[in-house]
Amino acid sequence: MSDSALDIFIPYWGDPAYMRLTVDSVLHQSDPRWFLTVVDDAYPDPTIEDYIKSLGDPRITYIKKQKNEGITANFRTSVTMARHKLVAVVGCDDILLPNYVETILEAHEQYPGADIIQPGVRVINDQGQTVKTLVDTVKQRVLRPRLSKPVLLSGESLATSLLHGDWLYWPSLAFKTTSIRAVDFRDDFAIIQDLALIMDMILQGRSLLVVPGESFAYRRHTESASSLLIRDGSRFEGERDYFTLAAGLARSRRWRRAEIAARLRITSRLHALSLLPYSVKSRNLKTLGTMIRHGLGT
Template identity: 55%
Template sequence: MPRPDATVGIYIPFWGELDYLQTAVESVLAQTNPDWALTVVNDAHPDYSVDAYFETLQDPRIQYIRNESNCGITENFRRCVQMAVEPRVVVMGCDDFLLEGYVDVICKAHAEHPEADLIQPGVVVVDENGTAVKPLVDRVKQKMLRPRSDSPLLLGGDNLAANLMHGNWLYWPSLAFRREAIQSHDFRDGFPVIQDLALILDVLLDGGRLLMVPDAVFAYRRHSSSASSLELRDGSRFAGERRFFEHARRLASAKGWSRTSSAARLHITSRLHALVLLPGVLARRDMRTAKVILRHGFGS
């Protein structure tokens, strides 16, 4: 069972490669602050070497669960969130890993700002081999969209939500949620790749606040085999984003958050992201995807 006496509950909904998962687990075990509990929920992956790996681990802070059948990414995320008992909940990617000091930083932030519903630490982006990289999308996130501060910064309301609609600079797997905040807001069906931002928007609309901490203590892996990267190739991600931004616009308008409503309607960086991919799509003569991208880039 998860440990209610631990401050940081780390939950990994697993479907992927064992090597990456081992790196993630070992990064948790390497934390010098022991105030954590780790739960891995295997979504019925056919590779049973994963089960064998966890049989070798004797740390009582680690719990391993195998779903009886595959329930899909959204349902597995839900299961992780619903079983959480710790004050701070992290739903970590199975291919990401913690850097030195992650648990320390989250525990300190939690102690100093218990009112923060989300804690966003600094993030280092790595490639398939774990080498630090700076892709264009992350340079935009970290240099142009993310607010600049050398000390912890508490954000919220219409201003933060509008900022995230212009461009989502958060890294979901690194976020540490206040348990009550994440458990009272379900993942919305219909937004499988952007479900993280949809839930975060619901938290903010409900009065939630985000604490941004500058310490870089989390490694986010960006590689071509991710679900979001694959959806970029055929443009389906952008069709989903259009649905989400219209949904966000309606919610913000009902709340009276004019900045957020306007930013969701414009979704500028999402449009620019699509148009950046257009030359490559045209080069491979994929006219169907080109039409999806043009509609997203220039549509109302």
């Protein structure tokens, strides 16, 4: 494996217009040391394949699966196909700011021991405008460590922080390929698989480098898959199950503070409580009951 370039994978299933914007953002990187692979999960639209071919860039590979396998399988495909020492699995509607590749490669050169790199993130809406949602304000202003220079985190303190509230942005992360291949995605936790995988990496002794300065734009949709799952309460049922598992994993490592954080699941519970007005408005008693139970920790 070479460490002179970044492998960027885009698992694709979604709006072709957003997808073209994502690919365009890769093409406009200030640092040309990247390779892009689009893994099309059998999306029923031929325009993306035609668009990729029309670019004629040898750094770009397009793969179309014969049948839809789902996002977790597409993540696995991406990690398996990586050829370089660093890999990023980007959302098919997100935007890499022009300095993204440069930021990741410089961070790796300065901190070669870091297994995961979290760059600074800007949040945008459906129209590409910068927004400040309640969720992202909490992630960036309350939960995320405040820093003016890169900071390397690991061990129980990192696990405890993320279990109190996940302040990472999965699509923006870059990984050492060998490190992410040492774990697997948990099929039983599709909606929270990003935190589950990163926690498994931390439990293996892996480290996370947090880099200041924005280099990635994360698109927060009004009607995302996660928001729809929130509305019917299923997301919180999945989160509760995962935090129970995480508490057991932390206990097995004798990480008492991390175990307590997983059992408290504070921000997850507060999130459920903050959505109670919407549940009341929807008049869905089942969802309302799920939100209340999760929020109260029962």
